[in-house]
Amino acid sequence: GAVVSQHPSRVICKSGTSVKIECRSLDFQATTMFWYRQFPKKSLMLMATSNEGSKATYEQGVEKDKFLINHASLTLSTLTVTSAHPEDSSFYICSARGPGTEAFFGQGTRLTVV
Amino acid sequence: GNSVTQMEGPVTLSEEAFLTINCTYTATGYPSLFWYVQYPGEGLQLLLKATKADDKGSNKGFEATYRKETTSFHLEKGSVQVSDSAVYFCAPSPYNTDKLIFGTGTRLQVFP
Numbered sequence: 104g105a106v107v108s109q110h111p112s113r114v115i116c117k118s119g120t121s122v123k124i125e126c127r128s129l130d131f132q133a134t135t136m137f138w139y140r141q142f143p144k145k146s147l148m149l150m151a152t153s154n155e156g157s158k159a160t161y162e163q164g165v166e167k168d169k170f171l172i173n174h175a176s177l178t179l180s181t182l183t184v185t186s187a188h189p190e191d192s193s194f195y196i197c198s199a200r201g202p203g204t205e206a207f208f209g210q211g212t213r214l215t216v217v
Numbered sequence: 218g219n220s221v222t223q224m225e226g227p228v229t230l231s232e233e234a235f236l237t238i239n240c241t242y243t244a245t246g247y248p249s250l251f252w253y254v255q256y257p258g259e260g261l262q263l264l265l266k267a268t269k270a271d272d273k274g275s276n277k278g279f280e281a282t283y284r285k286e287t288t289s290f291h292l293e294k295g296s297v298q299v300s301d302s303a304v305y306f307c308a309p310s311p312y313n314t315d316k317l318i319f320g321t322g323t324r325l326q327v328f329p
Contacts, residue, residue, distance in 0.1 A: 135315055137316075137317075139319075146306075146319040146321045147317075149316055149317070152315065152316065200315065206317065209260050210258070210259060
């Protein structure tokens with residue numbers, strides 16, 4: 104199947120700093136990318152949907168100024184957690200799909216804010 | 218609203234045992250239904266899907282039938298293997314959207 108690469112797999116940052124997570128589709132053009140957040144023993148919560156070249160659509164309750172999403176090309180989307188705080192510590196997962204394809208998932212990024 | 222309920226795990230089985238993981242959902246309209254699997258250290262992968270009532274999705278010996286009357290999409294396998302040990306996610310996708318609504322996931326552990 105198609106490959107979606109997410110980087111980094113783990114990151115630890117200090118409170119107040121910003122962290123950028125990358126999601127790349129390696130062998131297909133991802134017209135739509137999704138960002139999820141997963142709390143321990145909880146389901147994946149969809150944060151936002153982004154289409155290449157346009158602004159992301161955020162789910163209700165997700166702060167767009169805190170979680171900046173950029174989908175500037177058909178193979179790359181980034182999620183930047185700005186001014187991170189300990190409550191932002193979580194597992195973040197991206198998925199990508201091309202025209203008429205299923206969604207392919209990255210391996211996730213474990214963010215720890217200290 | 219849209220939601221999904223999965224049985225809590227872990228589900229622990231011996232090899233060759235029969236597996237059922239229950240999934241029920243609420244969704245507007247007629248959603249497409251998916252099961253994803255996450256093997257240790259890997260990202261989620263599509264296991265099977267069904268897009269309309271009474272459809273049966275199947276893959277790798279796993280099956281699930283779209284039951285509109287009970288809003289369920291239970292996952293079954295007749296004989297599990299150790300290599301099936303993973304976390305399984307039920308995920309409806311509301312009609313006419315690209316979104317997936319995930320359950321909490323059910324961890325399956327299969328012992329020899």
